[in-house]
Amino acid sequence: MTSARSHWFGIAAMVLATGLFIVSDSLMKLTAQALEQPFQVLFMRCFFGLVSCACxxxxxxxxxxxxGVLHWRPLLRGSCEAASTFFYMAALANMPIADAIAIGQTAPLLVIIAVAVIFRERIGAxxxxxxxxxFLGAVLVAQPTGSGLSPAAIYAFLTAMSVAMRDLLTRGVPSSIPTFVVLLASTFILTLTTGAATLAFHPWIPPSPSQWLTxxxxxxxxxxxxxxxxxxYRRTPASVVAPYYYSFTVWAVTAGFVVWREVPNSLAVAGMILIVGSGLALLFVNPRKVQEAVA
Structure with missing residues (x-):
């Protein structure tokens, strides 16, 4: 595959991935609203995700x-993945999907701060x-009141922190452990934890056939x-495809409007622009270090 074709392939794959995540999250939110059982819905998605990953x-x-699923790094990474999923689901149930995604996209910024603190990497002014x-953009999206941040906004920030920890752990996963094996470990932990939460907090509600299919x-x-x-990431340099991770926001705003008729206010839009703009700009300030942070 030529360099140009490889770049276009990677860009298309990244944009497709973010779109697929929003579609999956939208289906999950719709089902959770109907069943009013967030843990059960999470378990159902994780279980079918585990089956798909195993295949x-x-x-x-x-x-x-x-x-490789028994290596401590994939297991710890999976625990962070589980935490981020729980926090994200809690945020998603109580705030527009575009706002939850926008705040969650501060994760790459948290990674940069963590790399500077833990690995003593210089950030620069x-x-x-x-x-x-x-982070200012995230505050504009969260829009705290005089009594502080809403619980949903706090959950969204905790999502970003968990994702940042997951990404830092990803850097240390041995290359000898295949990608899908690492993903299988994470999905297995998610399935166990969401199943346990379902049993502990909510009685099982039999889903309708359409909800099972969803x-x-x-x-x-x-x-x-x-x-x-x-x-x-396998076929294209991270510095080329990473900026397109922020297409999450475009997909989220689109889904919020099409499915729930949610329209972000002017402050939220300004915050989203700041988050996406700062994330994209970081990729060009010091490409080598930023590539390491987002890989």
Whole structure:
């Protein structure tokens, strides 16, 4: 594959992945609103995502290295993934999907701060200013009142923190452990934790046939989205495809309007622009270090 074709493939895969995640999240939110059982809905999506991921492990032949699921880094990464999913679901249930996604997209900015603190990497004045601009954008989206941030906004910020921890752990996962095996570990932990939460907090409500089909589709779609991101980073430099991660916001605003008729106010729109703009600008301030942070 030529360099130009590889770049276009990676860009298309990243945009497709973010779109698929929003479709999956929208299906999950619709089902959660109907059942009023967020943990049960999460469990259903995770279970069908686990089935889909297991099939991919078998089809790609990565089952030969299935022992990698017991490595402590994939397990800890999966725990962070589980935490981020719980927080995101809590935020999604109580705020517009575009706002939840926008605040969650401060995760790459948190990664940069964490790399500076943990690994003593110099940020520089320009990068620090861009990180601060991104957090200002998150505050504009959250729009705290005199009594502080809403619980939903706090959940969205906790989502970003969990995702940042997950991404930092991803950097240290041994290359000998295949991608889908790492994904299988995360999905397995998600399925266990959401199943336990369902049993602990809510009685099981039998879903309708259409709700079963919706969650089958949601679990399959989120797995394909993960595969698309894997292919994007495998065939294209991270510095090329990473900026298109912020297409999340475009998809989220579109889904919010089409499905729920949610229109962000002017402050939220300004905040989204700041988050996306600062994230994109960071990719060009110091490409080598930023590429390491988002990889």
């Amino acid at each position: 991919l492990v078998l089809v790609t032949g990565q089952f030969r290295k299935i022992g 320009i990068r620090l200013a861009l990180v601060c601009a991104g 969650m089958v589709a949601s679990g399959f779609i989120v797995t394909i989205g993960q595969m698309a991101i894997f292919l994007a």
